[in-house]
Amino acid sequence: MTKAYVIHENPAWLPPLAEAFDRIRLPWAELDLSRGVFDLSAVPPEGVYYNRMSASSHTRGHRYSAELTAAVLAWLTRHGRRVVNGPRALDLEISKVRQYAALEAAGLSVPHTVLVQDDPQVLIETARRHFGEGPVILKPNRGGKGLGVRLFTSPQALADQLAALPDDEAPIDGIWLLQEYIRAPRPVITRAEFVGGRFVYAIEVDTTAGFELCPADVCAIGDAACPVGTQPAPAAAPRFTILPEGSMEPALRERLEGFLSSSGIDVAGVEFIRTADGRALVYDVNTNTNYNAAAEEAAGLAGTARSGPGALAAFLARELAAKELLAA
CATH class of the missing domain: 3.30.1490.20 (ATP-grasp fold, A domain)
Known part of the structure; x- marks a missing residue:
């Protein structure tokens, strides 16, 4: 049986995805690249490979995991394996400079x-x-x-x-x-989630407590990421709030989807901030996106195909079915 292989270096981020995969009985396995040995003369197993290597892997003691992943992705693509978030996506994940060049080439604005x-x-x-x-x-x-x-x-x-x-x-x-520094009308940024290159939902993030914006519960690090000279404000409301459908203008959605398509990115969270005159400036693209369980629960999306993990599970299942159909 072919499988979906999840390439990663941080197992703490896997449980929400594992639950969604198991819910639809998606056959899957981990490929932990915190370290590894690979025989490049061997043929990789059939299947679909989902790359979620993180730019922050070096902060968890995995200094060369991104470089190892680049080598493994080259091996997989050489053998014609379907790689979700392939080499180009990894290249942009580990360099904001290259992200910004690609964003501007797609007609999107970035901060100075x-x-x-x-x-x-x-x-x-x-x-x-x-x-x-x-x-x-x-x-x-x-x-x-x-x-x-x-x-x-x-x-x-x-x-x-x-x-x-x-x-x-x-x-x-x-x-x-x-x-x-963009002085937004409100202290929030927006993170648009995409799966299969298509918009899933937008989530608003309160930035008053600093710039640690990873939505996953396991990312919480107290006040370690507060701007210098500030203290986190008391939590008066949820920090992550999923916005109603239609909150993001279609033209921006289309430009972001076009950027993802031209950049070889299948799954991502794209973060942008609004200027006082309403312009959207994109400043980060996360190709190992995580999802906030509490925000999805509050929005009535948890456990459904409209949640982040649910949409990802459905997408990988479709990719795996297409791969098996071609091999038949």
Whole structure:
């Protein structure tokens, strides 16, 4: 029997997906690439391979998992295996710079961003030159989950705090990004979820407690990701809220779906922020997207094909059926 193979390095993220897969009796197996040995002269098993390698894998002690995954994906594609979120998707997952280039090529707007090689003095000088004395966001080119993203009120605040940033938030590829701070009318961002390249739902995320925006319960890290100099606000409302159907304009949905198609991305959460005049600026694409169980429960989606895990299970089942039909 052919299977759907889930490529990953963090088993803590699997239970919601496993439940959805088992609910529809999808045959599946894990392919844990936290480390591994692969005989490149062997032929990989038949099946559909779903890549959910994370840009943040190095923060869990898996420094080279993304590189290992790139090699394994090359092996799989060489043998004609169907890979969901294949090599191009992985390439964009581990580089925001390449994400932004692809987004702009698809006609989407991104915030003003400046790349800086890892040099503290140059970082401070560049912040002043491009963003004046106002606020600026600092983020690693390869991060994940919002780790390492910090809002500074000024370049001087950046200079004062730079040496105190935790070592595990330094950019693993040596590239920092300085990004304009968008003062949105409300302190929220929107994350649009796509499965099979098609829109599933949009979820609104309250950013008052910082930039740790991974929706999964296992991502919660207290106040470790709060902007420098701030404290998390009391939780007056759910941090993650699924928006009603029709909340996102069709033109934006179509442009995002076009970007995913041209980039070889099947499954993703795409995050954007609204400017005061209503423009959407896309700033992150998560190809190992997680889903918030409480938000899906509140929206009446939990356990259905309209939930994130449910939509993913149905999509992989269709891909597996198509693969078996071709092989028949």
